[in-house]
Amino acid sequence: MSETPIASSLPSPPSATGARLSRGVLLRTPIPGPEAQKVIARDHExxxxxxxxxxxxxxxxxxxxxxxVDGNRLLDFAAGISVMNVGHSHPDVVRAIRDQAGILQHFAGTDFYYDLQVRLAEKLTQITPGTFAKKIFFSNSGTESAEAALKIARWNRRRPITIGLLGAFHGRSMGSLSMTASKPVQRARYSAFVNGGHHIPAPTCYRCPYKLEYPSCDLYCAKILKELYFETSIPPDDVAAFIAEGVMGEGGYFVPPKGWHQAIKSTLDEHGILFISDEVQSGMGRTGKWFAIEHSGVVPDILTMAKAVGGGVPMGAVAMRADLDLGTGAHSNTFGGNLIASAASLATIGVMERENLLQNATSQGQYLMQRLRELQGRYDEIGDVRGLGLMVAAEFVTDRRTKEPAIQFRDRVLTEAYRRGLILLGCGRSAIRFIPPLIVRREEIDEAIEIVDAAISAARAGA
Ligand SMILES: Cc1ncc(COP(=O)(O)O)c(C=O)c1O
Structure with missing residues (x-):
């Protein structure tokens, strides 16, 4: 088995103080370079x-x-799919992980006790919305957080139905997949799903399912739950929970219009239906608040987290109203609240607070949107720029009037961007997400925009 060689001429490691070095993209080889190609071939095998x-x-x-692995320095605007919110190898997080590994790594926090997970749970109850008493369940991933949330709702309400949104992504294990409705490929061949899952059209204004316009639509996409679904196919008193992402992520970075959450929540409240906010992608400061749902003023009964909550170590968490707590043995796991994950999480939250990263996400997010809108002014292919904080996307279309998704063009832009040293991810059918670590600075955004500009030009030239 070949070792992965790392060129001796690589940039120096982080300084002991953790000072960040502004270094710029540096390309020594084409992407992928020769060493990268070897790893990719073995990966495929x-x-x-x-x-x-x-x-x-x-x-x-x-x-x-x-x-x-070829010594190329790349600008990361994907952040490990919104996991590395405090940046890669933040010294405080690295230290916390190293220290904890030398003290105690794992002790099964579901069967025994230790202080670290209690401290983290208490902290999470403080930063999640709602002034009522809360409890935390620790999982290991987003899909497990969704599973737990759905089980908590069913266990408490003893009702069989859960409602979600078309376009939503909640994970890929069978319970969460039953509520995922983002792309057919994610569901194909996996039926039968966990029963009781229903979906309604999502509040995706740029692509309004009813071809209406906000605000003259009068939030038809929220009212339809009560006025149509509850009057026809879904008996409301059989519904345990309604689940929605704070901002729809995988499905295309759609921010619900103002008032949508309130309208939905008041319908749910009429029937004692629990509201689950999936903050796996939109949480932990990504949108400029700890959790995206806070922008709406609505307080969920259950809130799911994962991705950035572990600061790069696999971890998920569910925050819930304390009165929704389960009975002994009704749900549990092995690794939830693992000591290294808890240490990394506490350190990550500490960094977010000390370095004012919510504020940075807000201000840099505004700057990023402004720069992307400048590009939109120059390139007809960019049909929409949308987002909240540093959860931002640009959607590519073949025609701004018909809004036909420009899927191949989007893919070419992604390719031309990484060839120039910018790491990006797609979302929806033809959008690109821009989700740098929340420590990002203006000059790094400028560098990313320059690359996107060149990538779009190249994608055009190659058309
Ligand atoms: C909103 C949301 N929920 C759940 C998940 C599933 O998380 P995981 O991949 O950790 O299972 C994701 C993953 O992208 C997500 O974006």
Missing amino acids: FLMTVTKSEPIVAASGQGVWITD
């Missing part, structure tokens, strides 16, 4: 096919920068 889309082979990371 030994790993199950999943969702890989770009031939980037990382060797190390610092802040917003990734160095690949």
